Amino acid sequence: MEKFYLGVACFLLATMIVGLVRVFVGPDQEDRLVAVQLFGTTGVAILLLLAEAFDASSVRNAALLFTLLAVLAVVAFVRSPGSLGEREE
Amino acid sequence: MNQMIWVVLLPFLGSVVCLLVHRKLVFALAMAASLGTLAVAAGLVAHVWEHAGARVELGGWAAPLGIALQLDGLAALFLLLTAVVGVLVGIYAGSFFAQTSELRPMGIHFWPLWLLLWGGLNGVYLCSDAFNAYVLLEISTLAAVGLTVLSGSTASLVAGLRYLLAAMFGSLMYLLGVALLYAGTGQLDFVLLSRSLTPQVHVVTAFGLMVFGLLLKSALLPFHFWLPPAHASAPAPVSAILSALVVKASFFLLLKIWFVVFDSLSGEGPGKMPGQLLGFLGSLAVVWGSFQAVRQWRLKSLIAYSTVGQLGYLFFIFPVLSFSHSPPHEALAWGGTVFHLFSHGLAKASLFLAAGCLLRAMGTDDLHAMRDIAGRMPVITFSLGVAGVSLMGLPPSAGFVAKWMLLRAVLASGQWWWAPVIVLGGLLTAAYVFKILAYTFVPSQGDAVRLQPVSLAMTFVPLALAMLCVLIGFRADEVILLLPAVPGCEMSAGGGGGP
Amino acid sequence: MNLTLLFDVFLIAALLLVSWRLLGASDLFQATVLFISFGLFLSLAWIRLQAPDIALAEAAVGAGLAGVLLLGTFKGLEPEEDREGENLSSEACRLDPISPCPGRAHLLLAFTFVGSMTALLLLAVLDLPAEGDGLTLLVFQSLDRSGVEHPVTAVLLNFRFYDTWLELGVLVAAALSILCVRNRLDLRELRPSKVPDVMLRRLVMGLTPIMILVVVYLLWLGDHAPGGAFQAGVVLAAMLILLWFSGHASITSLSRILWLFSLIAGFAMMLLAAVITASWPEMRPLEFAEEWSGAIILAIEVAATLSIGVVLSSLAILSLGAVED
Amino acid sequence: MEILSGTLCLLGAFFFMAGTVGLIRFPDSLSRIHALTKADNLGLGFIVLALVVTSQSLTVAFKLILIWLLALVASSSICFFLARKLIHRG
Structure with missing residues (x-):
């Protein structure tokens, strides 16, 4: 079963690498952020699988931190003083 | 010898207290912490004088696991220099930051940062652990950068950021070296490291990285680019601290790394070639830094470039000691270097503080504007003159003793080629000191600007520093006796061992 | 495979x-x-x-x-207008108007440096002895005298207490430096925006209790598993920043003295421990009696978490709030 | 149990793949956001479910579900913020 989880983790890592293309090409800032958001969720899934595969519970805590703090960057992006969206609202 | 740690604790305590108390009490409490530190430092010098060095294992954990503090003659002298300059600069700063309403808010941040920096510097002098040294360098660097940007002006921000990046890069290079050493030997303590090193590729690489990092932080010539803007754009007391003390802390660490940690690599220190290279860079620094100083028209820039030049003299110790370990010229080289550190520290602090007075009085530090200053601000001009004489190396100042000893050490070790540089550096120094003094004596042609009043403390502190600089010239024997002939030998006496 | x-x-x-x-x-x-x-x-x-x-x-x-x-x-x-990224970068990297942006020579120099560094490090790392594992064994042998069960925490807060203490000093120095740069005495009046955002407020209201729980959980973990003051402090900082973004009361509404207290809590707590042990006649500086060390370490970790959270969030808020100044 | 877990895992992986394909292939930003939320919530959901059915202890299962719930909240609010910004900009 460990091998299987590891295999799925490898597959997910591969989809992340493919998804990098969206960060490279954009074109909008939002597109790039959305891609990073997908990475975050995929990364969490990988961490959970690794935690199961290597039987390391601290890895699960790292996954917890990633999900907990995921909103921070985007909130900073849309709410920073001087941000464009803000002025138009 | 447990009171050793108080030279770190007292400034830190002062720093915390200064942050929290009402602003009217800050100066008094900061001075109390400063004077306390001076007293402890003097006690430590007396201890070294009577019983030689000492070692304290922090937390009761013996060396490979825990961190130790190591006191020796060199460390005691550095502690004393820092405390003397610290107390005097403190007195000056108390008056400096009370002058105008723009300066007062800066004073609120000055004291906590400066005391934090002081604790960090004292920690560096007592440090005996390669990683601990990195942390101490970081705290000193961050506090020093904070002091540089105290005014918040654009010039100081640009200079401070450049200083921060250069210093951080230096620290990281040093840390990389430490990591290699730890991976190779599993040790971090200086003494234990020195015993377990053998000339292998990773050890030599670590040596190169650590020395490179520390050279960057002590602003030896090709790495000096960050120093003049940072030292010239900071407020006067900060410039004095940065020039007199902060760059020397990384030089102190360089001495320890070179002569303690890596001394056992070969029979003659870390080899002849690196020593010659540092001597060569030092000579370039002496000539180029002094030459640039002569070309400056702003007093503070001139003094900052003079620091680049004067720091060059410190690096002659490496070639001199890398040729042979024979006692007579060794003592001369150590004595000359330490005397130079002292005389430069005191003289440079005096010059920057005097420049701060002139800047306050005239509103500018342009040399052209200094007409008839000698007549109108005699004490300040006199301080500039005395400190300048010591920088030039004229008798009877400490600067003369330093350069004379360095010259004899260089000749005694058979490396005559450094001697012309020492002489040429003295001549160039004379040129820029006379340049300053010449302008102060130009008579005013009736169009003299009205001078702002300068407080008594601000007038006399530079004078006190300059006079001290002359006075320690008479105490050469004691300083040499305090210094160990080979610091590494003394270190190993207390090193290692169980709890 | x-x-x-x-x-x-x-x-x-x-x-x-x-x-x-x-x-x-x-x-x-x-x-x-x-x-x-x-x-x-x-x-x-x-x-x-x-x-x-x-x-x-x-x-x-x-x-x-x-x-x-x-x-x-x-x-x-x-810049004000939403320009394309390309024109922006060359303008934006200029802090110092005198020095030019990286040109070809700079790049060449940087690549040469990085290349030779990499080669050198590769040689050095290959030269390292294969069997060395540093002080791991010694740490595990001394673990039962340290007051905690997790070796990393034992190293950070007992064996090398001095280093950790100084690192907290570095954080204090960093916070004070940023304050100097911004010409400020505290964080009051640093408001992110006047526009209310209901969605964000609700989100933050929901997340805050969970974040507090996670902070406590990480802190508690540090005693016996990976976790501890730094990780907990970072989550605390994230929470404070989110609160600030959503316009709730955050550290920006603290008075100067309270803010300073929480800023230096960790450093001051460790300083206090150092002062007490240094003035205690029978003890070495920074030495904790074995039966007390667990409690001392816990108290210090709590204070350090607070400090790390406040310092990191202050750094972020000070640099973000700067735009409006 | 293991077969169930394996199937769920593969389902999760499929949704992640679908999300990535959507991210790359969809023509405009708003539809990319849409594809993404649906896909990654379901993907992570199935993977969490797969791990929950095989997990030994209740605490682990609880933590896994908490992570999934947090991820749901996070990604839906993130997409809300980004979409609102896109629409405001026009």
């Missing part, structure tokens, strides 16, 4: 690809976003290197704080 190896190869490929694009990106925003994803891959790499403490810290810093600081800085650099 070794799956672990395959995973590692993918991970290395991803790290190299991201860092290469990161350096080559002409668009600052793209570089910022790539840096955030770099943190994610790095965290995975730390787990593969079996350093769960660092992975946790990287997760907290990389996912949370780094993103906030970089995106906030980007907003600060962004």
Whole structure:
């Protein structure tokens, strides 16, 4: 079963690498952020699988931190003083 | 010898207290912490004088696991220099930051940062652990950068950021070296490291990285680019601290790394070639830094470039000691270097503080504007003159003793080629000191600007520093006796061992 | 087919690809976003290197704080009109108007330096003895006298207490320096925006209790497992920043003295421990009696968490709030 | 149990793949956001479910579900913020 989880983790890592293309090409800032958001969720899934595969519970805590703090960057992006969206609202 | 740690604790305590108390009490409490530190430092010098060095294992954990503090003659002298300059600069700063309403808010941040920096510097002098040294360098660097940007002006921000990046890069290079050493030997303590090193590729690489990092932080010539803007754009007391003390802390660490940690690599220190290279860079620094100083028209820039030049003299110790370990010229080289550190520290602090007075009085530090200053601000001009004489190396100042000893050490070790540089550096120094003094004596042609009043403390502190600089010239024997002939030998006496 | 190896190869490929694009990106925003994803891959790499403490810290810093600081800085650099990324980068990297932006010579110099450094380090690392594992054995032997069960915590807060204490001093110095740069005495009046955002307020109201729980959980973990003051402090910082963004009461509504107290709590607590042990006649400086060390370490960790959280969030808020000044 | 877990895992992986394909292939930003939320919530959901059915202890299962719930909240609010910003900009 460990091998299987590891295999799925490898597959997910591969989809992340493919998804990098969206960060490279954009074109909008939002597109790039959305891609990073997908990475975050995929990364969490990988961490959970690794935690199961290597039987390391601290890895699960790292996954917890990633999900907990995921909103921070985007909130900073849309709410920073001087941000464009803000002025138009 | 447990009171050793108080030279770190007292400034830190002062720093915390200064942050929290009402602003009217800050100066008094900061001075109390400063004077306390001076007293402890003097006690430590007396201890070294009577019983030689000492070692304290922090937390009761013996060396490979825990961190130790190591006191020796060199460390005691550095502690004393820092405390003397610290107390005097403190007195000056108390008056400096009370002058105008723009300066007062800066004073609120000055004291906590400066005391934090002081604790960090004292920690560096007592440090005996390669990683601990990195942390101490970081705290000193961050506090020093904070002091540089105290005014918040654009010039100081640009200079401070450049200083921060250069210093951080230096620290990281040093840390990389430490990591290699730890991976190779599993040790971090200086003494234990020195015993377990053998000339292998990773050890030599670590040596190169650590020395490179520390050279960057002590602003030896090709790495000096960050120093003049940072030292010239900071407020006067900060410039004095940065020039007199902060760059020397990384030089102190360089001495320890070179002569303690890596001394056992070969029979003659870390080899002849690196020593010659540092001597060569030092000579370039002496000539180029002094030459640039002569070309400056702003007093503070001139003094900052003079620091680049004067720091060059410190690096002659490496070639001199890398040729042979024979006692007579060794003592001369150590004595000359330490005397130079002292005389430069005191003289440079005096010059920057005097420049701060002139800047306050005239509103500018342009040399052209200094007409008839000698007549109108005699004490300040006199301080500039005395400190300048010591920088030039004229008798009877400490600067003369330093350069004379360095010259004899260089000749005694058979490396005559450094001697012309020492002489040429003295001549160039004379040129820029006379340049300053010449302008102060130009008579005013009736169009003299009205001078702002300068407080008594601000007038006399530079004078006190300059006079001290002359006075320690008479105490050469004691300083040499305090210094160990080979610091590494003394270190190993207390090193290692169980709890 | 070794799956672990395959995973590692993918991970290395991803790290190299991201860092290469990161350096080559002409668009600052793209570089910022790539840096955030770099943190994610790095965290995975730390787990593969079996350093769960660092992975946790990287997760907290990389996912949370780094993103906030970089995106906030980007907003600060962004010109009034929404220009295309390409013209922006060359303008934005100029802090010092005198020195030119990196030209061909600079790049060549940098590449030569990095290339030779890499070669040198490679040689040095290959030269390292294979069997050395540092002081690990000694740490485990002394663990029962340290007052905690997790070796990393024992090293940080007992064996090398002095280093950790000084690191907290570095944080204090950093916070004070930023304050100098901003010409401020405290954080009051630093408001993110006047526009209310109901959705954000609700979200933050929901997340805050969970974040507090996680802070306590991480702090408690530090005693026996990867976790501890730094990771907990970073989550606390993230929480404070979110509160600030949503317009709730955060550290920006603290009075100067309260803010300073929480800023230096960790450093001052460790200083207090140092002063007491240094003036105690029978003890060495920084030595804790064995039966007390667990409690002392816990108290220090709580104070340190508070300080780290307040310092890091202050750094972020001070640099973000600057735009309005 | 293991077969169930394996199937769920593969389902999760499929949704992640679908999300990535959507991210790359969809023509405009708003539809990319849409594809993404649906895909990654379901993907992570199935993977969490797969791990929950095989998990030994209740605490682990609880933590896994908490992570999934947090991820749901995070990604839906993130997409809300980004979409709102896109629409405001026009």
